[in-house]
Amino acid sequence: MQLSQRSDQELVALAISSSDHKAFTSIVERYQSLIRQFLRRLTAGDTAQADDLAQDTFFMAYQKLHTFKGTGSLKSWLHTIAYRLFLKHIQKHQMVELGENDPILISEPQSALEADLLAEKMMQRLSADERVVMTLFMAAEMSHSQIVEVTDIPLGTVKSHIQRAKVKLQQLVEKSQLVA
Numbered sequence: 001m002q003l004s005q006r007s008d009q010e011l012v013a014l015a016i017s018s019s020d021h022k023a024f025t026s027i028v029e030r031y032q033s034l035i036r037q038f039l040r041r042l043t044a045g046d047t048a049q050a051d052d053l054a055q056d057t058f059f060m061a062y063q064k065l066h067t068f069k070g071t072g073s074l075k076s077w078l079h080t081i082a083y084r085l086f087l088k089h090i091q092k093h094q095m096v097e098l099g100e101n102d103p104i105l106i107s108e109p110q111s112a113l114e115a116d117l118l119a120e121k122m123m124q125r126l127s128a129d130e131r132v133v134m135t136l137f138m139a140a141e142m143s144h145s146q147i148v149e150v151t152d153i154p155l156g157t158v159k160s161h162i163q164r165a166k167v168k169l170q171q172l173v174e175k176s177q178l179v180a
Contacts, residue, residue, distance in 0.1 A: 003022055003023055003025075003026040004026055004029070004030075006023075006026070008027070008030075008073070008074035008075075009070055009074075011023045011024070011026050011027050011030075012027070012065060012068055012070070012074065015027065015062075015065055016065055016066050024062055024065070027061075027074070028058050031074070031075065031078050032054065032058070034075070034139075034140060035054050035057055035058070035078055035079070035082050036050055036051060036054045037135075037139055038079060038082055038135050038136070038139065038140060039051075039053045039054050039057075039082055039086060040120055041119070041120055041123045041131055041134075041135040041139065042083075042086045042128065042131055042132060042135065043086070043089075044120070044123065044124040044131070045120040045121065045123075045124060049089070053082060053085050053086060053089060054082065056085050057078060057081050057082040057085055058078075060081050060085070061077075061078055061081055064081075072146075072149055073146070075140065075142075076142065076146050076149055076150055079136065079140060079142075079150045080149070080150045080151075083132060083150055083151055086132075090128065119139075122169055122172055122173075123135070125168060125169070125172055126165050126168060126169075127161075129153065129161050130161045130162075130164060130165040130168070131165075132151060132153075132161075133147055133151070133153070133158050133161040133162050133165065134161070134162060134165040134166075134169075136150060136151070137162055144158050144159060144162075
């Protein structure tokens with residue numbers, strides 16, 4: 001069976017037991033885009049910083065792979081590592097947040113890439129906590145309980161952040177000038 005067809009648990013076991021670098025490479029290939037997108041949204045579209053954090057995430061995951069218990073999903077575990085690295089980053093560096101009244105023009109996306117860039121632009125309007133929970137909820141398709149597991153934010157707060165973020169994004173769409 002090819003590595004790409006193996007389950008996450010099998011790849012982790014192979015990578016740990018035999019130091020199979022190809023097994024870990026398969027893990028990276030499977031989750032790299034998802035983790036990079038998550039971090040791009042958290043960094044408000046700073047692709048260079050998101051790429052650096054994604055690289056650090058997989059480096060740390062490789063070092064700590066033996067600690068993965070398999071009780072949760074590998075996807076959640078990787079998101080947890082990425083989120084904690086992001087938190088360390090923002091503690092060291094001040095991130096500039098856009099104010100609610102700063103102008104933003106949005107246009108109807110013509111491609112998947114444009115839609116992704118538009119989502120990043122709109123996510124800049126949310127607080128860091130709102131960006132985290134919305135990205136995990138919408139892009140990573142995690143349940144509320146999985147988001148709690150990744151972020152250590154209480155369940156009620158996760159639900160509140162999601163609701164507030166939805167309202168802010170809806171208001172942004174309603175008051176923004178759509179351009180062709």
